Amino acid sequence: MIGALYSGLTGLRTHQAKVNIIGNNLANINTTGFKKSRVIFRETFAQTLKGGVAATGQRGATNPNQVGAGVQISSIDVNHKNGSPQITDVATDLMVRGKGMFVLGAPDAAQVDPNSKGVSASSNSVKVFTRAGNFGIDTNGDMMYRPNGYRVMGWNADSATGLVDSSKPVGKINFPFSKSIAKSTGFVEYMGNLDTRAGQAELTEGGGTGIKTYDLPADSQLSTGAHRIIVKRDPADPESGNLVASLDGGPDVAIPGADQAVTLQDPSGNGITLSFGENLNSGIASINVVSAVHKSTIGVYDGVGQRHDVELTFTKQKDTDNTWTWAAxxxxxxxADGVSGSGLVRFNGDSGAFEFVTPAEPTVTIKPKGDGKDLTFDLQFGNLTQFASTSDAMASRQDGVGPGTLTSFSIGADGTINGIFSNGISRSIAQVALADIPNPEGLNTIQDSMFAVSPSSGAPSYIAAGGRNMGEISSGALEMSNVDLTEEFTDLITTERGFQANSRIITTSDSILQEALGLKR
Incomplete structure (x- = not known):
């Protein structure tokens, strides 16, 4: 009877432990990232009353006679099955869809192992893990775990290139809200037309002046459009009958005589060469000019985000068909003299399409004032044309931007945090790491829905989400508890019945003992 009492006692103890586990599961049914536990029982040792005997001759074998000594807990396992998603629409709420755990850096003096007897953990060497992705951002811009402030681990991107190197050790993730970034110009793309009629003039109204020939000098930058030529008596000697001419109100130039070339200049010094016939006389003539020069200005940015407005000048070559020079x-x-770059652009005379540029890889270099480094950027002329249409070639785009600060961000399926800056730059700023645990069931469960490594869990490796066999990350969602309410209540009922049965063993054994003690009366 004593043995039966102790067997019943072991049953009460084990079923009480299972009730505790079920109670903890039910208590955490709404706990983010919680993983339920289960209890497995096993039989304790058995007392052998009679050993088994093998068959001999005409006598068959007999089985051993054994009496069990009760039950004990075989294992308490954590079920790491994924929980259901809970949509929150909070960008820093993250959920792992599949294998993997978020990595948290334990601060100094944090007790992360319930078996470590108070040994503290350094944030540089000891990491803890969780499936609860309710993260936030602290005042320093660090991504942290809301329940206790532990920092979320990952890889920060290179501030200049935005590239993430996941082969480096993991560290705290920082959002550069207080830092400005800029991007220096790497290329400028030009598009539009350069007028094939550039460098030509047309007499639209002679005005009785007797203009015979007209031509633009090679270095003339006379603007496109109509220009007025006035021929009049020399105001310095009106009685002499000598004539002078002027261009758009520019200086008067004496006309030496018929068939003699004379160059007139406008107030800006841009000129045209004329000659007059025998019928030279006072009057006002009009000449329409298509300028041989076209200018375009584009703002570019150096490495520190300073803007520089660079002027590029295209000049039609007078002696070479379909060819223009370009120069910064x-x-x-x-x-001073801080800008350089020049070459040629040639077009097809039949189609007006771009043919080639010299040098083959045209660049412009500027030397900013102050401490900024020299900036060299490429020029792209492939979209230019040369048709008989007004010159409108201009820089259509360039890839530099001035200083800007982080205004918003998004987190992708691979854990990459993509930042949007006020200057329009979109750049990776960090990547959230996941831990691959060889044996997740071997982890020690600690406070705040976290886990710590143990000798049976194996050493973790840190991998980007979606890599190897790891799950992907969903932003704006949390993983709910994986506790199944119906399953837990079913287990609770069967456990209660088991506890009652073991209680009955004790009361029955006690009654038999009472009867045995009564025999002496």
């Missing part, structure tokens, strides 16, 4: 002729906020 000015820039703002640069040293």
């Amino acid at each position: 002729t000015g820039a703002t906020d640069v040293e």
Whole structure:
């Protein structure tokens, strides 16, 4: 009877432990990232009353006679099955869809192992893990675990290139809200037309002046459009009958005589060469000019985000068909002679399409004032044309931007945090790491829905989400508890019945003992 009492006692103890586990599961049914546990029982040792005997001759074998000594807990296992998603629409709420755990850096003096007897953990060497992705951002811009402030681990991107190197050790993830970034210009793309009629003039109204020939000098930058030529008596000697001519109100130039070339200049010094016939006389003539020069200005940015307005000048070659020179002729906020770059652009005479440029890889270099480094950027002329239409070639785009600060972000399925900056730059700023645990069931469960490594869990490796056999990350969602309410209540009922049965063993054994003690009466 004593043995039966102790067997019943072991049954009460084990079923009580199972009730405790079920109670903890039910208590955490709404706990984010919680993983339920289960209890497995096993039989304790058995007392052998009679050993088994093998068959001999005409006598068959007999089986052993054994009496069990009760039950004990075989294992308490954590079920790491994924929980259902809970949509929150909070960008920093993350959920792992599949294998993997988020990595948290334990601060100094944090007790992360219930078996470590108070040994503290360094944030540089000891990590803890969780499936609860309710993260936030602290005042320093660090991504942290809301329940206790532990920092979320991952890889920060290179601030200049936005590239993430996941082969490096994991560290805290930081959002650069207080830092500005800029991007220096790497290329400028030009598009539009350069007028094939550039460098030509047309007499639209002679005005009785007797103009015979007209031509633009090679270096003339006379603007496109109509220009007025006035021929009149020399105001310095009106009685002499000598004639002078002027262009758009520019200086008067004496006309030496018929068939003699004379160059007139406008107030800006841009000129045209004329000659007059025998019928030279006073009057006002009009000449329409298509300028041989076209200028375009584009703002570019150096490495520190300073803007420089660079002027590029295209000049039609007078002696070479379908050919223009290009040259960087000015820039703002640069040293003296701080801009350089020139070459040729050639077009197809039949189609007006771009043919080639020299040098083959055209560049412009500017030398900013101050401490900024020299900036060299490529020019792309492939979209230019040469048709008989007004010159409108201009820079259509360039890839540099001035300083900007982080305004918003998004987190992708691979854990990459993509930042949007006020200057329009979109760049990776970090990537959330996942831990691959060889044996997740071997982890020690600690506070705040976290886990710590143990000798049976194996050493973790840190991998980007979606890599190897790891799950992907969903932003704006949390993983709910994987506790099944119906399953837990079913287990609770069977456990209660088991506890009652073991209680009955004790009361029955006690009654038999009472009867045995009564025999002496």
